[in-house]
Amino acid sequence: MRRSMFSFSPNEIEQFEESGYFFPITVLSGDEVKVCRDSLERFEASQGGSLKSSQRNKAHLLFKWLDDLIRDPGSSILWNS
Numbered sequence: 343m344r345r346s347m348f349s350f351s352p353n354e355i356e357q358f359e360e361s362g363y364f365f366p367i368t369v370l371s372g373d374e375v376k377v378c379r380d381s382l383e384r385f386e387a388s389q390g391g392s393l394k395s396s397q398r399n400k401a402h403l404l405f406k407w408l409d410d411l412i413r414d415p416g417s418s419i420l421w422n423s
Contacts, residue, residue: 350364374411377407378407378408381405382405
């Protein structure tokens with residue numbers, strides 16, 4: 343995964359200070375999304391359908407690609423989690 347830092351423009355900072363939030367923030371590139379989606383779809387195809395409810399909790403323990411994603415130091419996906 344990538345390692346990047348965010349840099350905000352003065353207008354973006356002003357929007358955050360006025361609204362208390364800022365969006366949109368691109369968290370994953372199109373290629374990264376494709377890798378994740380393809381990985382999930384391959385697993386679902388091998389299982390004959392969508393994830394079972396028991397596979398949806400702590401899914402990072404089941405999928406290495408998801409574990410890698412949530413532990414990426416350059417990712418903002420799990421800030422404050």
